[in-house]
Amino acid sequence: MRPPSGALATNIEITSDSVQRGDVIQIGGQPCRVADLVQLRAGAKRLLFESGEVLTLHAQSRLIAIRMTRKW
Template identity: 75%
Template sequence: MSGWAPHGSLAASVDITSISVQRGDAIQIGGRLCRVADLVQLPAGARRLVFESGEVLTMHAQSRLTAIRMMRKR
């Protein structure tokens, strides 16, 4: 995934849950880097992640993944 980092940003690897996932997080799934475009809250603490490619992934309350998050310089 190239060209998507805003100028003046640093990439950091972060552990995410259904509560802490954010738009813009990039998650590697099946060898592909998928960037979160939208989030939909579901019952029981779950969230549906909609990626820029149109694919979806449901994270349950106990799901834990590693994502790349763009951090702005302070």
């Protein structure tokens, strides 16, 4: 996935607290962009991807994601 014009792609570590819509997470070698988030019990979040896949991110989980940031 290419960043939009005027944006920089940055690798970051995410948790259920810090994940955002638009983050791209590699799952099974496929980049999946987070389309929506659902808050669950005990600090977990259900990530809904643009492709239709779903992933539950528990409070202790840590993943690497690509986040697009705007150039100033």
